[in-house]
Amino acid sequence: MRTLDLGHNALTAVPDLSALTQLEILYLHENALTALPALPPSLTYLNISENPLRDVELGSLPNLIELRMLDLDLDAFPDVAPLPALRELHLRRNRFKSVPEAVRGMRELRLLDLRANGLTSVPEWIAELPRLEKLDLRWNEVFEPPRELVERGCVVLCE
Structure with missing residues (x-):
């Protein structure tokens, strides 16, 4: 199995998925989960x-290309192993x-989507991300886009 879509349900728990070594795409959105299952390192989405x-807790996801964590009420990023492939x-x-x-x-x-979080500034190091093409800061209190990103052609959205 390469894709597992459990989204749009009322699931309160999902069993350990780490044994699904071929699993690449996992949808768990719009459920009632209070914790994540163990995840296979093969995930790309x-x-x-x-x-x-x-x-x-995300564990080690070295192949992850896309991560969606919208509407989770997080105030801190989860402790996670490096995500070297994340785009x-x-x-x-x-x-x-x-x-x-x-x-x-x-x-x-x-692509980094930080819309509607309550940000008041963006750190200087954000310009050090060499491949960043789009930084979405809309609906925050950041009104001045990082000049270095704009100069290199990165789309920075602020409102």
Whole structure:
């Protein structure tokens, strides 16, 4: 099995999935999960959005390309092993007051969605992400996009 879609249900728990060594795409969004199951390191896409998660533990996901964690009410990024392949990180509608420090090591990141979080500034190191193409800061209190990103052609959305 390469894709497992358990989204849009009322699931309160999901069994350990770590034995599904071929699993690449996992949808767990819009459920009633308060904790995540153990995940296989083969995942390339993970959507855990819109769950009342109290404990977000991702484990080691070295192949993950896209991570969606929208509407989780998070105020801190989960403790996670490095995500060396991550290209898209969606953190819309959480409670981050600053860009999570974990983002700093995501050297392959191309899209960072931080809409509607309560950010008041963006750290200088964000410009050090070499592949960042789109930084979405709308619906925050950040009104001045990082000049270095704009100069290199990164789309930075602020409102």
